[in-house]
Amino acid sequence: MKSxxxxxxxxxxxxxxxxxxxxxxxxSEHLKECKECRDYQLSLSAITAVMKRDSVEMTPGYGxxxxxxxxxxxxxxxxxxxxxxxxxxxxxxxxxxxxxTIISLIETEPAGNQWVAELNRERxxxxxxxTGYFGEIPVDDSDISNGDIDLSxxxxxxxxxxxxxxxxxxxxxxxxxxxTANLDNEDFEKVIEQLKYEIL
Amino acid sequence: MSKGNEKVKDxxxxxxxxxxxxxxxxxxxxxxxxxxxxxxxRMVTSHDEADDLTQETFIKVYKNLSKFRRESAPFxxxxxxxxxxxxxxxxxxKARQYIRLDSADLKSGDDVIYDSELTNSLLQKAIKKISPxxxxxxxxxxxxxxxxxxxxxxxxxxENAAKVNFSHALKNLKSVLENMGVSYEIM
Ligand SMILES: [Zn+2]
Numbered sequence: 001m002k003s004x005x006x007x008x009x010x011x012x013x014x015x016x017x018x019x020x021x022x023x024x025x026x027x028s029e030h031l032k033e034c035k036e037c038r039d040y041q042l043s044l045s046a047i048t049a050v051m052k053r054d055s056v057e058m059t060p061g062y063g064x065x066x067x068x069x070x071x072x073x074x075x076x077x078x079x080x081x082x083x084x085x086x087x088x089x090x091x092x093x094x095x096x097x098x099x100x101t102i103i104s105l106i107e108t109e110p111a112g113n114q115w116v117a118e119l120n121r122e123r124x125x126x127x128x129x130x131t132g133y134f135g136e137i138p139v140d141d142s143d144i145s146n147g148d149i150d151l152s153x154x155x156x157x158x159x160x161x162x163x164x165x166x167x168x169x170x171x172x173x174x175x176x177x178x179x180t181a182n183l184d185n186e187d188f189e190k191v192i193e194q195l196k197y198e199i200l
Numbered sequence: 201m202s203k204g205n206e207k208v209k210d211x212x213x214x215x216x217x218x219x220x221x222x223x224x225x226x227x228x229x230x231x232x233x234x235x236x237x238x239x240x241x242r243m244v245t246s247h248d249e250a251d252d253l254t255q256e257t258f259i260k261v262y263k264n265l266s267k268f269r270r271e272s273a274p275f276x277x278x279x280x281x282x283x284x285x286x287x288x289x290x291x292x293x294k295a296r297q298y299i300r301l302d303s304a305d306l307k308s309g310d311d312v313i314y315d316s317e318l319t320n321s322l323l324q325k326a327i328k329k330i331s332p333x334x335x336x337x338x339x340x341x342x343x344x345x346x347x348x349x350x351x352x353x354x355x356x357x358x359e360n361a362a363k364v365n366f367s368h369a370l371k372n373l374k375s376v377l378e379n380m381g382v383s384y385e386i387m
Contacts, residue, residue: 008371012366012370016370040374042384043374047373048342051342051343056237063234066229066237074259188291
C-alpha cells in the first residue's frame with residue numbers, strides 16, 4: 001500500500017503526463033479519494049498551465065540581427081588569426097627552397113623534382129586546411145564539458161572557497177568559476193553556504 | 201581533366217569552402233535562434249542578458265562545429281551548449297552576490313507577496329530561486345515541451361535522472377511559490 005508521500009512523488013510526472021498508464025491509473029484512483037493529494041495536484045497543474053500559456057516575445061528580425069552580430073564577431077577573430085596563419089605557407093616555401101638547394105647538391109635531377117612536388121602538395125594542403133573556415137579558430141574543449149570528472153569531495157569545495165576568498169585580485173568571478181568547474185550542483189550549493197559563512 | 205573533376209576541385213577552393221561553411225553556420229543560427237533565445241529569456245530578467253547568452257552559445261557552437269557528430273539532432277546539440285552556458289551564468293551571478301558583498305542584492309524580502317494570484321511574472325521570480333539545473337529542466341520540459349529523452353541528452357544524464365530532477369524542480373517551485381504567498385484558487 002502506497003502512502004500519500006509516495007503519491008506526492010509521482011504527482012509532478014502525473015501532471016506532465018509522463019507516467020506509465022498503470023501508474024497514471026493508480027494515481028487517478030488515489031486522487032478520487034484523497035483531498036490532500038488532489039489539492040497538491042491542482043497546484044502543480046496551475047503552475048504548469050501558466051508555463052504553457054506563457055510565450056516569449058521575439059522582436060521581429062532578431063534572427064537576422066543575430067546573424068550579423070555573430071558574423072561580425074567571428075570575422076574580427078579570423079582576420080587576426082589569418083595574419084598569423086599566413087606565415088605558415090610562407091615558412092613552408094622558405095623551407096622548400098632550402099631543401100631543394102641541398103637536394104640539388106647531393107641528389108640526381110628526377111629525385112629532386114619529386115621532392116619538390118611533394119613539398120608543393122604539402123604546402124597546398126597547409127594552405128587549404130589552415131585557412132579553411134573551421135581551421136581558423138582553435139577548438140576549445142572546456143566550453144562544452146559537463147564536469148564529468150567527479151572530484152566532488154569536502155576538500156574540493158573547501159579548496160574552492162579558499163581560492164575565491166584568498167584570490168580576490170584575480171577577476172573574482174573567474175577564479176570562482178575556475179574553482180567550482182568540477183562541482184556538481186549539490187556541492188556547488190555547499191560552496192555558496194561556506195562563502196556566506198566566510199564572508200558575511 | 202574532366203568537367204566533373206574540375207567542379208569538385210572548384211568546390212574545394214578555400215574561398216568556396218569558407219562560403220559554404222559560413223552559409224551552413226548562418227542557417228544553423230537562423231533555425232535555432234528562437235529556441236535558444238526563449239530558453240535564456242525565461243532564465244534572466246532582461247533582453248540584453250538573453251541576447252548576450254544567445255551570442256555566447258552560438259560562438260561556442262561555431263568553435264565546436266568540427267566536433268559535432270551527426271548522431272544527435274543539431275538542435276539538441278546546440279541546446280546542450282546553451283544549457284551549459286546558462287548554468288555557468290546562473291552560478292556566476294549567484295556567486296557575485298556574495299563576493300561583491302552587495303547588501304542590496306542579498307535583500308530578498310521585497311518579493312514576498314501575500315495571497316496573490318499566480319501569474320507569469322511571479323512564476324518567473326520563483327523559478328530564479330530554484331537551482332540552475334532544476335531551472336533548466338523545468339524550462340526545457342514545461343516551457344519548451346521537449347521530451348525527457350531530449351532533456352536527458354541535453355543535460356548529459358539519463359532519462360530517469362531527468363524525470364527525478366523534474367519532479368524535484370516542480371515540487372520546489374510549488375513550495376517557493378507558497379512561501380511567496382501565492383494562492384491557486386483563481387486558477
Ligand atoms: Zn493522498
